[in-house]
Amino acid sequence: MDWNERDACHSHGHMGDSCHEHGTGHSHGHGGPGFGGFMPSFHGPIIPGPIDPTQQPRKFSHPEDSSSWDIVKATQYGALERCKELIEAGYDVRQPDKENVTLLHWAAINNRADIVKYYISKGAIIDQLGGDLNSTPLHWAIRQGHLSMVIQLMRYGADPSLADGEGYRGLHLAVLFQHMPIAAYLMAKGQEVDYPDINGQTSLMLAAQKIIGPEPTNFLLKCNASVNAVDKVNRNSPLHCAVLAGNVDSANILLEAGASVDLENANGHTPIDLAHQVHSPLLIHMLNVVKTERIRANSACLKVLNKYKVYLQCLISVVVVGAIGAILDMKTESWLLKGVLLACIMAVINLTSRQLATVAVQSLIPSTSLMASVFWMVVTWGLWFLPDDPSATVQMLFTVNITALLYYYLRSCRTDPGIVRATEEEKKKNIVVLAEAGCLDPRIFCTSCMMRKPMRASHCFACNSCVAKQDHHSIWINGCIGARNHPFFVLFLVALNFHCIWMFYGSIMYWSKHCPLHYSEEGVWGTLTNLMGCSPWVLYIFCFAFLNTSWASILLVLQLWQIAFLGLTTAERANLTHRQRKLPQASSLRQNPFNLGVVRNLVNFFQWRCCGLCKPVVLDWTQQFPMGHGREHPMFSGLDAV
Template identity: 30%
Template sequence: MEEPPVSSFGDASQPFPNHTVYPSYSSNVPSTASAVADPAKEVLSPYLPPAELSAALVDASQRGNLERLKQLVEAYDYDVNTPDREDCSLLQWAALNNHVQCIQFLVDRGANVNYTGGELRATPMHWATFMGNLAAVVCLVKNGADATVVNRDGCGTLHFACQRGFSHIVAFLLGKGLDVNLRDQFGMTPLMWSTKVSAVDPARLLINMGADVNLKDRMHGNTALHWAALNTNISVCQLLLKHGADVDALNAEGKTPLAISLTDKRNRYIEDVLRKHRQEKGLEGSWLTRNVARNDDLIKVLFNMIPFVTFIFIGLTMTLAWSVLWKILFIVLYCVGTFYVGKWLNFFRFADRFPLAVYIGCKTCVIATVCFIWIPSIVSFWSITWWLLLLSGLMYTFGRTWLGDPGFISPPKEDKLQAVVELAEKNEFNVVKLCTSCMVVKPLRSKHCSICGKCVDRMDHHCPFTGNCVGKKNHRFFVGYLIFLSLAGVYTIWAGCTYVGMACGLSSQHFLLTIGPSLHGCPWSMYVIIFSLGFTAWVMGMAVMQIHQISVMAMTTNERINQRRYGHFRDEDGTDVNPFNKGFVGNCLEFFECDANVFKRLFSRRGAAYTPLKTSLV
């Protein structure tokens, strides 16, 4: 299969003509001597032959020697659009080496910003893009450069940026209004080029900005997924399939991406990814498998019921009058059977939701046990009141953590594009300030969540047991959820032990002496108590860690783990600092977004000195 050529310069191995220029700056000095001398200190000679003058100008443009460039251009009244012996302009050389001042001078002197020269017939924008020179690209665009002008291979600057894998230039060009589905002369879109050369970051950026994943090129009829299969890029294949790529799209030869992975580019991993996706969509397997797998609602219900059913199955198995060996064997057989049923129904596609399903299923069983078995036996006003209060607080904080907005940063598309352009023009475009996946300017302390696919303001972590990120807007509810869950766990253990003691008639205060009779007399209750003991200990540890991070360390979980990676946690000398730490009281006030002035007045009435702490990073 013939493929569109990847744009290159010169002989396809060098970005620019393969020669090194050492010009003579004076006709009276040998060229070898002038190569060593400092051009800025030499006396300008009015007798440079045209060839030497051109070489000197090229050298000044390459080195960014603005003073020398000005001297030569002004002294000889040189036409800056005159190409050198390689048919390349001075503006192309300056753009290639990212010399913005030289670019601006040449433009002011009338340089053609859309000049196409060299073997590839490329513009200065192409040359700047080849080296990833965003500053040069910005300068050229400001001066009227047209990013849609194509080179010899029919590629505009946007296509070329995708070929080179430079997300920052792709983002800037999209911000300037270029069509995300712009086609080159072969009908290749920027997304197709990104997948063809295995550039994952530009591909993710283009998809998030609305690129059509199912467009076909005009030469081969390939979609982006075909090109990803041809180049055996697993990450790009998964990305495209996640965003709706047609796994059965046919190209001009009547081949699907799967057929390409089996014939043209044999790759077992690509084949596995494509086959699993087909199974998830109900496109492979028996009639029953295909029809069941297509019913996503049914699959989700069955998937979410597995933890609930498993918890009950294990608990009921413990109540059977069998030997321990038979009970263990029965549970193992159940787990193996569940695994193969889940494999048949492709439960793995919901793997990221499994922890939440486990929490809801198991917690439902525990709450039902407390409400319908234990509480009726130990009924009292305070026991019921405390249980209802704890249960209400737990449900409220869990709901706000699970379903609430953690602080997703989702500005309108126009604002995203404008912010990218402003950062690029201020020369502040970097991955610290901009998320190239969401194409949003990230506030300090924010982070992109790969699971949610969005940036979260002051992100703490993604909690799999709540199925949501924990960030600025729901962090308080998450801490409250951990506290209520810990207290509810302690209450559950107390209620369970009280019930077992009453049901089994145990009066011994020695816990170890009562385990055997308890397991024999109330196996289900002991099963729930043991589960609650382990779960509560783990949750209490998390709650203590969260409270310590908030009040003492003034950090999120993400910051504590990645502190060394963030520059704002180090001063100019490289010493570790925490600019967010305002002391115990200040940290707590900031976390709960309380007004420090209220506490100031409160303490002043009691005669205590209190100084409110600053709540913003300077």
């Protein structure tokens, strides 16, 4: 429904079925006067369609002459001059119509900022109650998602803590209608996230009970809503509410946030008891699994494992990689025995992962496997290749290379990538400033972190934080690559490629001395068979070097191309590429304000000074905000997924 159709539905003669016909998504509530059948009563999940809270309504071109309109119709359609004419003629601005709705209500619901200003100047009561739901003009504006109107009314003194006829306050309505920018603004202006409605239910309880899906439950938890608060009637927690509503997504989010599965309500029922009552096998299984995991997590053994999980995972990876290589290198001719031993190792790994591995531990597998392979490469060089090539130059170069590899890897892992941080007061201040400037949108405001994003920052869902100049989340270091550790990561890739080249060199030299090969006579398969029979371990390590070189070289080339020729990060390039597919006329990848040419791009990225010959630009990307509030360059016109 466009704005013209929405406004037409607000006139006195079109407040009933016409709203159903236009499909506003708000027509399943009260059918009486006041809200005219399209303002909902929350007896079930309310999932309204999206409304742009910053959009201003267009002036409606009506075929009739506005001079014949009554004041209600003139207010609804935004005919300010007609409203002034009637008010000056003696119409009382405080007088409600036959539906007990004031002129200020109609102006607020239709987002008529100039008319609201005029009525307030003429003595309109800012918090006057009206309509079937006994709501204030602010309630009406919140239900419709008019953020600019909410801001205007609150500037005139509207009180969002007042309850309507159903007991909902301003924040509760914003959450129930899923107008998250309005909810963020109300909280920034001082509304407590856990402030209860008349029935003692918090916004989180209402979201879990009435909104099917992860939002706005996720949003409220990020605003520090209490997961174990209980209402004053039934003593139900948000998890109780989610289970009763069969809201699996919300229940899962609440459990991840630490909601208690053993909390009893007024009837002595836990969430698991309620899951049995609503006959939901999925919820029963989910709650029981979480309860079992929490009991197990309290054991002293698992606490130690979680504390040292990174070191233990590294040790396990080293042992597993070494054990597989040792089995392959066994002198026995029986491949059946080797196969049985390998199967036993796989079974032990599978059993251990099922019993102990969590999502956090599983995320460590790629990085620890990489370090395990590097460890055994170094061991192979020292025990297999070093005795055959005692050249001091070769050994020195290899030592320098492995030292650089370990150094840059540790710097990549341990250096803060540029996580953007803000205090609660700073977040609230930014929300108010951006909202009142009409800039509370995902390009500038991160709805996950609830704060203003610096220029070139992106939200990483794996890290659950905004990262300055974020490139990507790397599985190889189990962390984000951003403004502060990106150069170390690129140098790590360079060192890893050279390390693998050294392993290729050592393997070839070893085979040339210990494994006479006749490729022209035996072919590929015969050569591989001879190598496997001669030294399975060296072939095993050679395969690891080949695999690491494959991904590391491709990633290095892509990184250097983006840095030198585009001046962009991976996230920015993906965003612009996506826009180019949707909008062929969009600017090219090279046309962006951060591309200063190959030399300048490299100098600024690596901070090369070359004994004073180069002067790189030093910027703290966690503090680089765009001028003003908007982002006018084409590369910022696409919405970030946050």
